[in-house]
Amino acid sequence: MSDKLPEMRGLLIDLDGTLYHGTHVIEGAEPLISYLKETKLPYRFVTNNSSATPDEVADRLMNMGIPAEARDVCTSAQAAAGYIANLSPGASVFVVGEAGLKSAVLEAGLQLTEEQPDYVLQGIDRSFTYERLTKAVRFIHGGALFVLTNPDLLLPSSDGLIPGAGSIGAMLKAAGGKEPVLIGKPSSILMDYSLREIGLSAQETWVVGDNMATDIAFGKAAGCGTILVLTGLTNEQNMDYYMEQAGCKPDIICKHLEELRSYISNRTGL
Incomplete structure (x- = not known):
């Protein structure tokens, strides 16, 4: 574990490709979020998808067996409307x-x-x-x-x-x-909105996601720690290509969500 990496006091977690594919939950999603709730490690679900309200996003997660409330959700739609307003x-x-x-x-x-x-x-x-x-x-x-x-x-x-x-x-x-x-990832507008919602600085927060160009670039630009999960768009076969396209690399790569949960536990001691 490198001392150069930021501390981990909270997480901004992507949804599509990270916790689910369409209507299919990704293995390990429910244990991961249940663990975060039990340990009281702050997190927000941060999604570029603007099609659903926070209540609808939370309901969708609950129907998949993933614990969620509307207040846990930050969408690009909310950030966009707030920006214009x-x-x-x-x-x-x-x-x-x-x-x-x-x-x-x-x-x-x-x-x-x-x-x-x-x-x-x-x-x-x-x-x-x-x-x-x-x-x-x-x-x-x-x-x-x-x-x-x-x-x-x-x-x-x-x-x-x-x-x-x-x-x-x-x-x-x-x-x-x-x-x-x-507005959305990798823009600082959604990042600023999400950090206000979670109540932490970028240097205390880690971004988790499956997309190099949005999730990981989003965290890198803000100075957050970044964890790439190989559960969606990015996999072992294409990750070098996507890293080159994004012009950055994640701090940590986890093949699946159980590996992610274990890393969080080891890093935070929770």
């Missing part, structure tokens, strides 16, 4: 996204609109249409600020990889001609 209280927002993103917008005191918005806010949208793309692009050309919940190009699901919010964002960026404000 801080800049422009009561602003009008055109949403390309699902129920979780729309709910976060309303809870932040913003206005949903289909005409002449101040902002185009885009997340994952599994009902995305060419018509919706056209409206968003025209709004961006008309001066609306483009905000992207997260850059994930691909997401693990129950039956394989699916396109993520970043794939839609790439179309809007290309056609709209504007760089979006990025």
Whole structure:
């Protein structure tokens, strides 16, 4: 154990590909979270997925047998809505996204609109249409600020990889001609939101996830400790490629969640 690594007083834990694939729980997820609860080691589930509300995320985890409450969850939708509300209280927002993103917008005191918005806010949208793309692009050309919940190009699901919010964002960026404000991992905006929620500094917090470009880059940029788990997008065969693409390396690599639980126990003495 290196003294150069940060202390571990809390964890920011990814969901998709780390604790579950689609509707399938990853082996070791329930014992890991139960252990964290029993030892009272603070943690938050931090997800780039903007499609669900914190209550829905918690319910989904509970249905998989993983202990969870809405207060444990930090989503890119919450951070995105908060970012816009801080800049422009009561602003009008055109949403390309699902129920979780729309709910976060309303809870932040913003206005949903289909005409002449101040902002185009885009997340994952599994009902995305060419018509919706056209409206968003025209709004961006008309001066609306483009905000992207997260850059994930691909997401693990129950039956394989699916396109993520970043794939839609790439179309809007290309056609709209504007760089979006990025909210989710690896952006500092979601990191700052999550650290406020957990009540710790980056130097006391470790990030756990399966994606080098989002989870691990997210932690590295903030100065957190980082643990890559080979449970989702990244595996033993492709991890060198993803590390090269991300331009960084994790502090620790765990092949599975039981190895992760053991590492946490050894590092914290809990």
